Amino acid sequence: MANLILILGDQLSPNLSALNDADPDKDLIVMAEVRDEASYANHHKKKLVFIFSAMRHFARELESQGWHVIYQAYHPGNAAQSLEQVVRHVAREHQPERVITTECGEWRLHQQICQWHKSLGLPVEIRTDTRFLCTKAAFAHWAEGKKQLRMEFFYREMRRKTGLLMTEDARPEGGDWNYDANNRKKWNGQPSAPPPFLVEPDDITRNVIDLVNEHFPDHFGTTGDFCYAVTADQARQALAHFIDVALPGFGDYQDAMSDNEDWLFHSVLSPYLNTGLLDPLEVCDAAARAWYSGQAPLNAVEGFIRQIIGWREFVRGIYWLLMPDYAHENRLNNTRDLPWFYWTGETRMRCMHRAIDATHRNAYAHHIQRLMVTGNFALLAGVRPEAICDWYLAVYLDAFDWVELPNTLGMVMHADGGYLGSKPYAASGKYIQRMSDHCQNCHYRVQETTSERACPFNSLYWHFLDRHRDAFAANPRMTMMYRNWDRQKPEKQEALLARAQWLLDNLDQL
16 A cells, blocks of 8 residues: 545545545545544534535545545544544554645644654655645745735735636726625615525435434534535535526625525535535636626626635635734733623524524524624624634534634634734624614614613724724724714713623623
8 A cells, every 4th residue: 555645524625635646546545533523612513414424425426436435434432533543543554655635724633733743653745735726835925024914915916816807908807806895785685585505415414414413412503404515516506506596696785684584695605615525716717707798797706706715815824824823812802701692592682693593503604794793792892712713613614723713813803903904893783783684673772872772782882992992093994983982972981881881791691
């Protein structure tokens, strides 16, 4: 036997670098469901079902192509409970010349794998993950010498590199790089929200559902109504569905929230991108073709492509550039624990309840629910970054450390002092009212600020600005907010701060 090739649960791609130049007649593939990876966070039950089922389907696909795959299915009684133990056991039996793997997406596991050559007594080759457009080294080179990194400029480089939505003379299609200003409409029920793409679980998935229900009964969420794609073919069908029925409305309503709709016009393709079932360029090319053919407007297509080749690549670059110290950033010195209703959804704040309820049922909520509802509340309440980061990593189907940590710690919590975002995404209840219909169904009153029924976001917003004035008053993008605060009469300021302090002292009662 020549090589032992380890494939991880988020590396389910036939074009994986670990498979380059591999020989099915000589090399052995190892895949494993292990306790250490399944249980280090309170992973949503649907997340476990999705990853385990997608892994099993991919292993079957590899075997159909002639590969010899050793696959360990999850069981609490397995002798090997970590990836290293699995690899050691297989290596002892088959005596490979070396172990080959593609670089993983988490610093914790990366550090472990980097030491395996010592414990295994074998060379361990870690190859670059070529599924991304920008390598770690290329991003570090781009970032070198810059005091602050801005996604917009990185995104333009990625547009030039890929040629996506670029004219023959190297200009952006339509004349502008970014159409985000056109993508902030409230959705009032028209056009109708398209139906989501659903997949009926097959025997493999149903077996995994039974496994998760049996062995992970206390994990967050439910396995009921599992409907996600678990193969590359199904993921491509999900992509085609999005292009056909949802992309035309995605641009206008990508920031909208609805009290009655979980999915609206969102693609829900990030789980497939982040596990390798879809290739990012394949997805972006499909969206670009929709604009060139007149099937979708430019603001929708550009906004969608920006999320993939801009933001997705950008946060990965930041993660690997700044880890491991980045995970411990807490520039606002937050100390508060995560309110318990993040795990139960039992709160009278309608927007929070709906976002958490959707998360509990689907292992999914779209980016505005994450940023401007659950994230905004954690920011205003001063929750410890580690606590809210752990929650996002656990509860979302698409959450892997490289993408979750910068988004949560940097963008949501502004815990990195503005390295990732130039201003905190703090907002009062007025933003939620402007972008949703949650407020009309809420126990609290968004128009009020200091009464017992006043929307908690309102006074917490002013309390946040007041307690962090030293950090933000000089920020040009925050000047107007502080002017508005300073215009208020002292007695109004006092009442707002008192209301906010009561809320902070009684978070679990909201």
